Amino acid sequence: MQLRNFFTPTWAVIAAGLLFGAYFAIGELSVGGMLATNNGMIWTLPLVTYIFLALMSTGVSIVLCHGTLTQRDEIMRQQRSLLVLAASLLIGGFVALGTELGSPLHLFWLVFSPNLTSPIWYMGTLYSIELVLLLVKLVRDLQGHHGRIDQSLTWATLGVAVAAALMLGAVFGTVTGRADFHGLHASILTLTAALASGAAVIVLTQPSGGLPQIYIRALRGFSALMAILLTLRWGYEVHSSVVDLQGWVTVWMIAPLAVVALFGGRLPRTAAALVAAVSLWVVLAFVITGQMVTLGPMATWYGAVQAYRPNLAEVGILVLGIAVAAALFQLGRQAWLSSSPQAGR
Amino acid sequence: MKYAMVIDQQKCVGCGGCILACKAENNTPPDINWCDKITRTSGTFPDVRFEYISTMCNHCDNAPCVTVCPTRAMYKSPRGLTLHDPDKCIGCKACMVSCPYGVISFNWQTPHREWQKESQLVAAGTFTPREMLLRAGGEGNPHANPERGVSYPVLRARGTVEKCTFCDHRLAKGLEPACVEACPPRARIVGDLDDPESEVSRLIRRYDGTPLRPELGTRARVFYIRSYSPERRT
Numbered sequence: 001m002q003l004r005n006f007f008t009p010t011w012a013v014i015a016a017g018l019l020f021g022a023y024f025a026i027g028e029l030s031v032g033g034m035l036a037t038n039n040g041m042i043w044t045l046p047l048v049t050y051i052f053l054a055l056m057s058t059g060v061s062i063v064l065c066h067g068t069l070t071q072r073d074e075i076m077r078q079q080r081s082l083l084v085l086a087a088s089l090l091i092g093g094f095v096a097l098g099t100e101l102g103s104p105l106h107l108f109w110l111v112f113s114p115n116l117t118s119p120i121w122y123m124g125t126l127y128s129i130e131l132v133l134l135l136v137k138l139v140r141d142l143q144g145h146h147g148r149i150d151q152s153l154t155w156a157t158l159g160v161a162v163a164a165a166l167m168l169g170a171v172f173g174t175v176t177g178r179a180d181f182h183g184l185h186a187s188i189l190t191l192t193a194a195l196a197s198g199a200a201v202i203v204l205t206q207p208s209g210g211l212p213q214i215y216i217r218a219l220r221g222f223s224a225l226m227a228i229l230l231t232l233r234w235g236y237e238v239h240s241s242v243v244d245l246q247g248w249v250t251v252w253m254i255a256p257l258a259v260v261a262l263f264g265g266r267l268p269r270t271a272a273a274l275v276a277a278v279s280l281w282v283v284l285a286f287v288i289t290g291q292m293v294t295l296g297p298m299a300t301w302y303g304a305v306q307a308y309r310p311n312l313a314e315v316g317i318l319v320l321g322i323a324v325a326a327a328l329f330q331l332g333r334q335a336w337l338s339s340s341p342q343a344g345r
Numbered sequence: 346m347k348y349a350m351v352i353d354q355q356k357c358v359g360c361g362g363c364i365l366a367c368k369a370e371n372n373t374p375p376d377i378n379w380c381d382k383i384t385r386t387s388g389t390f391p392d393v394r395f396e397y398i399s400t401m402c403n404h405c406d407n408a409p410c411v412t413v414c415p416t417r418a419m420y421k422s423p424r425g426l427t428l429h430d431p432d433k434c435i436g437c438k439a440c441m442v443s444c445p446y447g448v449i450s451f452n453w454q455t456p457h458r459e460w461q462k463e464s465q466l467v468a469a470g471t472f473t474p475r476e477m478l479l480r481a482g483g484e485g486n487p488h489a490n491p492e493r494g495v496s497y498p499v500l501r502a503r504g505t506v507e508k509c510t511f512c513d514h515r516l517a518k519g520l521e522p523a524c525v526e527a528c529p530p531r532a533r534i535v536g537d538l539d540d541p542e543s544e545v546s547r548l549i550r551r552y553d554g555t556p557l558r559p560e561l562g563t564r565a566r567v568f569y570i571r572s573y574s575p576e577r578r579t
Contacts, residue, residue, distance in 0.1 A: 040447070102436045177444075
């Protein structure tokens, strides 16, 4: 890896993102109070950044594991690249989460002080295990170790990835007293968003040139799945008489996904960018809408229903999470993929 | 023994004395109330009804905040109180999202930071807040009640949640919670729900006391009896 490889437009954009995001993250970690939050609007864009990146990582892991277990040549050739991508996204998500929690050390405290009834504990622990499994697989691949244990590792990674995405939904689905959160649909939504956004980021990070058809098929298929799920939810919201249900699905979320599902093969990278953006929007809308109706005395402080708009600091943390993921992926690509004999493998 | 509270809605006049007493006792920052109120206006003119419901942590038997807390910072005490250990709190705020009553608050910034200011209200004429704090010697603010520190930090840390403890430090000494003691019309009664002859048990039986949002199955331990009606006021 040569120094001149860092003087590229890609690294300039990443560095700008890191600096922009780090400014706000340091401010939030040291002084606090920079986010557009209050005691009624509790989880906002920084947490959504974590959810978005973690789900994206999950989607990449699921595609990779499925491809490896079913011996898909196009996917197995890119195993190292996909491992680096999944791990980078997850670390980027953890950076955003660490900022939201007020200290990166809180992530460790969460895992090592278990409450076995808490969905958040399971979610955090599963994603930590997922990161360890991805790194173990990556190290084994870099060292050229390939054996029977790899299949077990792949099955474990797949199982943990699916469970982690479902558990992330359960964090919201098990909430009582908030009409927009409660229910099994939250877990189905997070798993579907993981698949769609994971396929999207794989397409977006493919090197220029030939784009394997399997990824385009995955992108279109998962977009169709998400469009169907959102349509069902939209139908439920339209006909619902549940008190305090605000509803978070709009036609403008469904339409782009339907277009990608039908015509995504023509401009796959544009389609992938669209799916990634819609996935972020869906997760943000879901998380925010569930908190819009303020509960109990908080309604006296903030009004019965709150509006939310992310501020610059929150956008900064979104940028930081994405920039960290991009930096790690780019670093991995330069170190292990471009100059090695296994380049692109 | 399991503590519970009864709030008599017919006696409550909405004076907010409970809120102020709680603030003084527990050193809550200006933007956080452990004891708070829900106000509701319903109906159309001239048949308008205004409701004032005094509220705080309901110390639920089946507390969602305890279930979801990943680090067990929220826990149930042997006497049924839902308590919080700030040393274990990582600031994930899951308890706040899960609490269906909206009575858990977060310290987004350092509590009582206004007492660290070095600017004078009147130049060369008054103390700065920081000077006043140093002279008075309070922890975090000059009015801080040191007795609170027996079971919970007097000055809480940024990045952690806080909520009503039913004044566990006072209950331990055989005293009533500050809100109960301060209530002018004695609209609040605290006692042992396990004892069928306690005043809270008798009032709940007599007036069919119900907690807030009972349909959620949280088994809250703050019960409300009667509702305000001028005709019934004696």
